[in-house]
Amino acid sequence: MPPALARLLGDSRALATLAVPLALTQLAQVALTTTDTIMMGLLGTEALAAGGLAMVIFNQLRTMGVGMVTAVGNQVAxxxxxxxxxxxxxxxxxxxxxxxxxxxLLSTLVGVVGAVLMVLIGHAVIWLGQDPEVVDAAKPILYTMAPGLIPCLWFQAIRQFTVGMRRPQALLRITLVSIAVNAGLNWAFIHGTWIFPELGLPGIGLATSLVYALSCLALYLSARRDPRLAPFLSLSVWKTRPATLRRLTGLGTPIAATYGSEAGFFFVVALFAGSFGTAALAAHTAVNQLVYIVFQIAVGLSHAASIGVSRELALHNLAAAQRLKATAVACAAAVMAVVGLVYVTAPGLALAPFFDNGDAKAVDIATQLLLVAAVLQFFDCAQNIGVGLLRGLDDTKGGFRVTLVGYWLVGLPAAALLGLALGLDTLGIWLGLLTGLATTAVLLLRRFDRGLGRLPRAAEAEPSQA
Structure with missing residues (x-):
């Protein structure tokens, strides 16, 4: 076997030790929103459009909140x-x-602010060209989902701690159980099964909030039982050192802005899609959910590579940090190629769970979008890995500046030009989305190379097993 290939395989196995459980956990977590989306689709195209709008708003604020505590994993590692x-x-x-x-403490403060903003944004989107009936149907979902943001961010804070300590195994078990609980609660609250009230579409939001609370409690109790983690798991937030809170806020704010920049870009694209009607928004919601599912593999690789870079730099292993980048990108590209082949050759199979009611117009639009998604997901994964690598360098501000260029100065104008000005509608918007993600991926990976090249190389060592 050639030495380069042997090295790549060895690095891949080391990366997979942390990346695989994280990727599986991410996939299990996205199964929660996928279950929600499927349940919405069973209630009809309008319900799917309204639920999709509510989920975009929730994910925008949830993603930014997660960004505020993401640096904890790197600092702990x-x-x-x-x-x-x-x-x-x-x-x-x-x-x-x-x-x-x-x-x-930080996740509590951010969760409260985010919950309030979620409700306010739900009332404001009517001024952004959305169908009034869709907006009215989305508001009750946001009311029931907003309280769940706080335990969701508590869960993320504890999760980052366990990942930084390289003990993420309980995450997967807890998240798998939560999928079944979420599906059961969704059905119960929608239809009023057993002792539960019949809430219809808003019941999906309430089920989501309850699942976040139960998952947070389960992860906390699991960490308490782990002798390696328990000594560090303190709930005495009033004892927090102001300097530590400032450090996490300083690192987390650019990460939240970076995540928010990406989520905001997708939010605006969803608004563009919604301006073309209910069928277009439903098609966009379905395909975006498919891309989001696959994206979780890149999230697992990104977190593993990020934690690995933090560890290797703490041990002055710059060569190993550079190899982590190549390994993560290569692994992501291999998975994306397989998934893209499914999108192109079997679009009906991929879309079947979302369009049980047989809306022909929405299915036709979604089939076209899948062709773009087959290429788009390569760059979507690469840019997420790039953000994680920069986080390993503690270069959180750089990632934010890059996303401003890639998403907002390149991607959004391209989406507006192709989708709105040239009349390609939803397909043109997704081509603009592809352009923005590709630009962002190239700029982020190049910045990591340059940042790593500026570090002193005096104490190189063999890589540890990240």
């Missing part, structure tokens, strides 16, 4: 690596414990 290399264990333990407290 770097501290843990220093402890393993012989740093003062008492000092490091105090640092990790304070990081956990600060992340829980």
């Amino acid at each position: 770097a501290a843990d690596a220093r402890a393993e290399s012989g740093d003062s264990s008492g000092t490091v333990e105090d640092e990790i414990r304070d990081l956990v407290r600060a992340s829980l």
Whole structure:
């Protein structure tokens, strides 16, 4: 076997140790929103459009909230690596414990603000060209989903801690159970089964909030039972050091802005699609959900590569950090090629769960969008990996600036030109989306190479097993 290939396989196995459970967890988590989307589709095209609009708003704020605590994983990983290399264990333990407290406090504050904004945005989208009936149907869903943002962010804070400590195994088990619970609660609240009230479409939002609360409790209790994690899991948020809270806020704000820039870009694209009617918005919602499902593989790779870079830089292994980039991108490209082949050769199979009512117009639009999605997802995954790699460098501001260029200065004008000005409708909007993601991916990966090249290379070592 050629040495380069042997090295790639070895690096892939090391990356997979953390990436596979994270990717499976991400896929399990997206099954929650996929279940919601399918349930909405069973209620009709208008319900799918309204639910899709509500989910776009929720995901916009949830994603930004997650960004505020994402850096916790990198900070914990770097501290843990220093402890393993012989740093003062008492000092490091105090640092990790304070990081956990600060992340829980920060997620609480962000969750409250996000829940309020969610309701306000739900009332404001009527001024952005959306169908009034769709907006009215979306509002009750947002009312029931908004409280769930707080336990959702608590879950993410504890999750980042467990990932930073390289003990994410419980995440997958908890998330798999939550899928079944979510499906059952969705059905119960929609139809009023057993002791549950019949809420219809808003019942999906209430089920989501309850599942987030139960998942957070389960993850906390699991971490409490883990002797490696329990000593650091402190709920005494009032003891948080102001300096730690400021550090996490300083790192998290650009990450939240980066995530928000991407989610906001997709939000505006959804509004563009909605301006072409209910069928277009339903088609966009279905295909976007498919892309989102596959995207979770890249999220797992991105988090694993990001944590790996933080650890390798703490140990001064710059060559290993560079290889993590190549390995993550290569693994993502291989998976995207297989999925893209399914989109092109069997679009009906991919779309079947979302259009049980047989809306021919929506299905035709969605089939066209799948052809674009087959290419788009390569760049979508690459840009997410790029953001994670920069986070490993603590270059959180750089990622945000790049997304401003790629999404808003390139992607959005391209979507408006192709979709609105040239009359390609939803297909043109997705071609603009593709253009923005491709630009962002190239700029992010190039910035990582340049940032890594500027670091001192005095203490190279063999890679640890990330």
